[in-house]
Amino acid sequence: MKKKKVVIGFIGTQLDSGRGSGRWEKWRPTVALTQHEDIFIDRIDLLHSGQHAPLLAQLEKDIADTSPETKLRSHQLDIQDPWDFEDVYGCLFDFARSYPFDTDKEEYWVHITTGTHVAQICLFLMTEANYLPGKLLQTAPPRRQTKANFGEMTIIDLDLSRYDQIAQRFSREQEEGVAFLKSGIATRNARFNTMIDEIERVAIKSKAAILLMGPTGAGKSFLARRIFELKKARHRLEGRFVEVNCATLRGDGAGSTLFGHIKGSFTGAMSDRPGLLRTAHKGLLFLDEIGELGLDEQAMLLKAVEEKRFFPVGGDHEVQSDFQLVAGTNRDLSREVAAGRFREDLFARINLWTYELPGLAERTEDIAPNTDYLLTQFSAEHGQMVRFNKEAKAHFLDFATSAEAIWSGNFRDLSASVTRMATLADAGRINDDIVNGELKRLQKLWSHGQTSDIRHDDIDLIDYLATEQITQLDLFDAMQLKSVLGICKNARSLSDAGRKLFAASRSGKANPNDADRLKKYLHKFGLNWDVLNRSV
CATH class of the missing domain: 3.40.50.300 (P-loop containing nucleotide triphosphate hydrolases)
Structure with a gap:
């Protein structure tokens, strides 16, 4: 079933006015709505403040002459000051709440050409917020003076997804x-x-x-x-x-x-x-x-x-x-x-x-572009282009993305590493010797951090296991478990803890799953990652 077209808009106290036969030579926005041969308006809901009864009567008569089947309904709003935003918006809001919209049977066009600028803005805001569930209708006078004075009509759908360029x-x-x-x-x-x-x-x-x-x-x-x-x-x-x-x-x-x-x-x-x-x-x-x-x-x-x-x-x-x-x-x-x-x-x-924020060890695929970015920054700051040799870059990235590179300082470590290599690069070229020296520095740096990581004297198994379980543990198993729990306590995630615990052995596996190995180890003691996160 074709929907009825309904226009909602304010009376144009200046644009819609006109007396005598000469009024038909003038473009009047509200009357012009009914003068388009290819568009039929079923109803016009005309809003007004009650102070323009003669004009309203004239419009009703003229619309009946131009389009007898178009129904005109007037709605008086209690607007005291048509230039007061709060007053106009409040009255329009009350009108919208009480209006019997039927979007299944009627299509609504909100006419924003007539009324004060405040009224036009309020109509726009009400339509954008869907209090007036329709599309905006903008009309304009004819571009050339002709016998047909009904002008132009433009429909604006505020659903921006319909506008590809926008x-x-x-x-x-x-x-x-x-x-x-x-x-x-x-x-x-x-x-x-x-x-x-x-x-x-x-x-x-x-x-x-x-x-x-x-x-x-x-x-x-x-x-x-x-x-x-x-x-x-x-x-x-x-x-x-x-x-x-x-x-x-x-x-x-x-x-x-x-x-x-x-x-x-x-x-x-x-x-x-x-x-x-x-x-x-x-x-x-x-x-x-x-x-x-x-x-x-x-x-x-x-x-x-x-x-x-x-x-x-x-x-x-x-x-x-x-x-x-x-x-x-x-x-x-x-x-x-x-x-x-x-x-x-x-x-x-x-x-x-x-x-x-994921640590650098959890974003190994991003180490290469970040290395390039840091080198570009260094080059710009020092006024000299610095680049890797092909073999040197492959060597550095192989290490940087491996399990050996724990990147405990994350991007600070990477930034410091690139800065050191770029500073030592003669003629702007980072070669394999420079990379080898840098890898030794990083391994030494991280070895100190790993040593401190596995000291967990503050771990008390009573916080994690029942007394009966603890008494059944060999000293070897108890010491190993305390070390594992210490790593878990300071890790960001199950995967992070797994990488630290299995850094050496994982390199020999085709598809290492550190998190799964750790999960199974903890399960032997009735523990899981969620329990560890709740423990303090």
Whole structure:
């Protein structure tokens, strides 16, 4: 069944007016709707404020002459001031709530040519929000003076997905934002790509706190700055990027640094200090290693995030600051909450958008493009092109993507490694000798870290096993299990722990599955990864 066409619009107190026979020589938008031979309008719902009864009567008569089958219905709205946005929008909202829309039988066109500019804007907003479930109708006078004065009609569907060019522009804009967050470095890591895609959407649309988790050197600080720059470019922020590592804050200085202080509030407070939260007003505040904050500072931060106001140290009057918070941590904050070292209410407040950045060992497919990127950066900064020899590059990447390369410092390790090799490159060429020397440095660096990793004197099996189980363990098995649990305690995931535990033996397997091997070992003792994550 063909739907009826219904036009909803305001009476045009100027455009629709006209007297005598001369009015038919004039383009009148509402009457012109019924003058198109190829378009039949079944009904016109004409909105007015009740002050133009003679014009309304004239329009009703003229529409009956031009299109007798078109029905005209008038709706008086209680608009006191047609130029007051709140007044007009409120009246239109009431009209839309009470109107008997029947989208199965009727197609609605919202006419935005007549009425005040305020009325036209309100009609647009109501249609965009689907309170008026239709399409926009824009009419215009004829381009040339002819006997036919009905002009032109244009239908605008606000479903942007129907407009290929607009949709393509939005798609390109998002792709540019994602590339910007990744610094333009190509990545083939599915998890990282999915995460960055979502962060791009959240950064543009949301002002809520973002929590970036991941090991040291995974790029939390860098990503936080890119989020700020992306929001700044899209006019979502006006202020500055302010960064502080909470691990460097101690004692009274922690509160003063973050929240400011009043002159004389403590020894050494020789003048007022605004604090970093106020410095970040209308900007982005990145609190790296937020898990290192003391409980008092956590309570003050919670108030600042929730209420946008707080007391400076020693102050009796609250100050205000509206900032976007991005927090970073290499700790498992849920465990810190369970241990009483992190406030549960603050964790809940910053845990709305949480992203765990994968370490470099979990993104081995991205080591090559990141190496190229770092070399390009070095070359630009030092004014000299630096490149690998073909054999040297293959040698370095073979090692860098193998189980031997644990990348405990993640991208910081890779950046330092590339910088060392580029600095030693004579005539801008990194050869095999330079790569061999660098690999020895990395192995020595990581061997110290691995030695410290397997010292787990703080592991108490009573936290994981029943007393009866422990008494049945040989000393050898107990010591081995404690070492495994220590690795698991400091690992980011089951796969991460598996890589550390089976780094040597996995190289001899065609399809190593470290996580499965570890899972089976833990199962012998009735343990699993979820239980370990809940243990403190």
